[in-house]
Amino acid sequence: MSSVPSQHFLSLPRPDIVVGPPTGVPDTSTTAAHDFDIHGRTGFMPPDEPTQQLPIEYAVWECLLEEAIALPLQRGTKEDITDDEVVANERWRAQVREMPVLSHELLVGSEHLLRRGHHTLAFLLHFYVNSLPPTTPIAIPRSLALPMLRVSEDLQLPPVLTYSDNVLYNWRLTEEPAQETANAHARSRSDDYNPFGLVPADEDAFFLSAADDNPFGLVSSDPIEPGSPLPSSSSTSVPRLPTPSTVTSIHTFSGTHSEVVFYLASQRTELLGARALSLMQSTLDELFLSDALAFRRITRYLSLLSDVIADMSGAIQGVRDGCDPREFYEEIRPWFHGQQPGREWVWELSDEERETIEISKDLKGPSAGQSALIHALDVFLGLDNCAHRERKEGSADEKNDPGALLRDMQKYMPRHHRAFLRHLSASPRPLRDAVEARVETVRLAHDTSDEEKKDAEELLDAYNDAVSAVKAMRDAHIRIVATYIIGPAARARERAQAREEGRVEGAASRVDTTAQENGKLRGTGGTDLVRFLKGVRDQTARAVIAGEKR
Numbered sequence: 001m002s003s004v005p006s007q008h009f010l011s012l013p014r015p016d017i018v019v020g021p022p023t024g025v026p027d028t029s030t031t032a033a034h035d036f037d038i039h040g041r042t043g044f045m046p047p048d049e050p051t052q053q054l055p056i057e058y059a060v061w062e063c064l065l066e067e068a069i070a071l072p073l074q075r076g077t078k079e080d081i082t083d084d085e086v087v088a089n090e091r092w093r094a095q096v097r098e099m100p101v102l103s104h105e106l107l108v109g110s111e112h113l114l115r116r117g118h119h120t121l122a123f124l125l126h127f128y129v130n131s132l133p134p135t136t137p138i139a140i141p142r143s144l145a146l147p148m149l150r151v152s153e154d155l156q157l158p159p160v161l162t163y164s165d166n167v168l169y170n171w172r173l174t175e176e177p178a179q180e181t182a183n184a185h186a187r188s189r190s191d192d193y194n195p196f197g198l199v200p201a202d203e204d205a206f207f208l209s210a211a212d213d214n215p216f217g218l219v220s221s222d223p224i225e226p227g228s229p230l231p232s233s234s235s236t237s238v239p240r241l242p243t244p245s246t247v248t249s250i251h252t253f254s255g256t257h258s259e260v261v262f263y264l265a266s267q268r269t270e271l272l273g274a275r276a277l278s279l280m281q282s283t284l285d286e287l288f289l290s291d292a293l294a295f296r297r298i299t300r301y302l303s304l305l306s307d308v309i310a311d312m313s314g315a316i317q318g319v320r321d322g323c324d325p326r327e328f329y330e331e332i333r334p335w336f337h338g339q340q341p342g343r344e345w346v347w348e349l350s351d352e353e354r355e356t357i358e359i360s361k362d363l364k365g366p367s368a369g370q371s372a373l374i375h376a377l378d379v380f381l382g383l384d385n386c387a388h389r390e391r392k393e394g395s396a397d398e399k400n401d402p403g404a405l406l407r408d409m410q411k412y413m414p415r416h417h418r419a420f421l422r423h424l425s426a427s428p429r430p431l432r433d434a435v436e437a438r439v440e441t442v443r444l445a446h447d448t449s450d451e452e453k454k455d456a457e458e459l460l461d462a463y464n465d466a467v468s469a470v471k472a473m474r475d476a477h478i479r480i481v482a483t484y485i486i487g488p489a490a491r492a493r494e495r496a497q498a499r500e501e502g503r504v505e506g507a508a509s510r511v512d513t514t515a516q517e518n519g520k521l522r523g524t525g526g527t528d529l530v531r532f533l534k535g536v537r538d539q540t541a542r543a544v545i546a547g548e549k550r
């Protein structure tokens with residue numbers, strides 16, 4: 001699809017997209033209240049295929065992107081780059097410099113077109129800066145700089161490649177799975193989708209309202225009734241929703257299957273996460289009641305949530321199924337680098353433009369740390385007070401504080417998702433406090449029945465199990481980082497050293513030092529990655545509520 005219909009909520013004019021809503025107030029500028037651009041079945045991924053082509057007026061952007069992929073353009077840090085490749089890189093960059101400076105005004109008013117504009121320009125930008133020889137100063141030509149800055153301003157996103165560009169809005173549907181598989185999938189999804197399929201049907205206390213298919217009261221563009229099965233391939237009247245088995249990437253930098261699998265791991269995690277959002281909503285609804293029955297339901301939701309988190313962990317580990325670690329480290333990851341310390345990006349603008357456009361100095365590359373889904377889990381479970389917490393009040397070591405680094409990543413999320421996290425953080429009844437309070441109340445009351453004691457124990461266990469599931473997910477993620485970054489980085493260092501000592505023949509060493517600072521490995525999100533990831537994981541582990549409370 002090239003654009004959304006004019007009456008679609010994303011096409012409606014927005015009153016003030018630059019200023020945005022006040023803190024803690026949902027962005028109601030695109031639709032009715034509670035629009036966080038989250039879908040009941042696809043979570044933070046949109047339910048419709050992202051726009052795959054800009055209007056014809058922007059063909060030059062699309063063509064140059066296709067050309068960079070087809071060449072393929074080579075990274076400037078490639079160890080054995082040939083003279084021909086250097087020339088081809090420069091020729092492509094010359095074409096970018098010679099592009100007309102296009103106004104982005106035809107995209108304004110359409111969220112989908114603006115997203116596609118950001119995606120296309122961000123890919124061009126990263127191809128441009130990361131194909132430059134490593135010692136060349138980085139000057140971004142006005143033909144690329146101006147539209148990128150304008151589109152970013154409208155979307156309230158930084159002018160750099162974000163997780164939304166290469167994961168959330170970088171997919172299309174694959175061919176329909178075989179009929180039988182499609183139907184089987186639809187059946188299992190709709191069963192999965194109703195958390196109440198797992199509790200006695202006649203227990204009306206466990207009734208799941210239609211709202212459970214619509215987390216946080218979102219207005220959705222999905223014409224499918226809540227709870228109905230997904231459409232089969234014979235259905236032409238309703239659009240197909242993306243599922244973990246029917247999405248693939250639109251664009252990659254390297255043209256490798258590994259890169260598709262890398263994005264797919266995140267896309268699948270996001271799609272599975274839609275169920276987590278639904279369970280969160282049901283839990284928050286019950287917290288309003290906070291009676292004995294409500295807590296029994298919450299226990300049930302939390303244990304289902306643990307299963308969903310385990311599924312998400314499986315999806316993250318799915319990266320091992322087809323993404324080659326060497327290819328990832330050497331051929332894919334270098335394209336993600338944003339602005340590196342000591343190598344500032346200079347945006348070529350007129351004096352007037354320079355005065356009116358504010359450009360952040362802090363332009364980090366994309367990271368799944370920008371996934372609103374994992375942040376939402378942290379906030380919901382109250383791990384943000386543990387996992388996102390600053391080390392010390394006024395800590396001077398802010399740079400290494402996992403909490404501050406995670407919060408910093410929220411600047412790179414789509415603004416509706418940021419608003420959602422603010423909304424969730426502002427919940428008047430935080431789950432963790434409620435669980436602690438309930439367990440304490442039951443423990444201290446003189447007339448507590450055995451059943452109430454058992455319920456309280458189960459509630460505490462269910463909460464702690466969900467926290468442990470997040471911790472296990474982070475453990476698995478750290479093992480992935482060891483396979484895909486720490487191991488290949490050590491091997492690259494050994495190779496470089498061997499070359500310097502003349503032990504190995506080969507081209508002059510061009511080891512990618514951009515990913516390191518003071519000998520520490522940096523994530524594309526700019527963190528001292530080992531310290532950061534272990535810090536977040538350990539703080540998650542500390543969130544388990546101690547047993548003696550019982």
Ligand code: HEM
Binds near residue numbers: 315
């Ligand atoms: C080859 C696969 C992956 C690698 C090498 C990798 C690497 C990293 C690195 C280095 C960081 C530190 C932040 C930074 O970029 O500076 C990070 C953070 C993070 N990544 Fe990944 N990642 C991978 C896959 C995934 C997937 C599939 C997900 C799920 C959506 C994910 C979720 C996260 C989250 C949530 C964080 C923030 C830290 C946390 O909350 O624990 N990663 N990742």
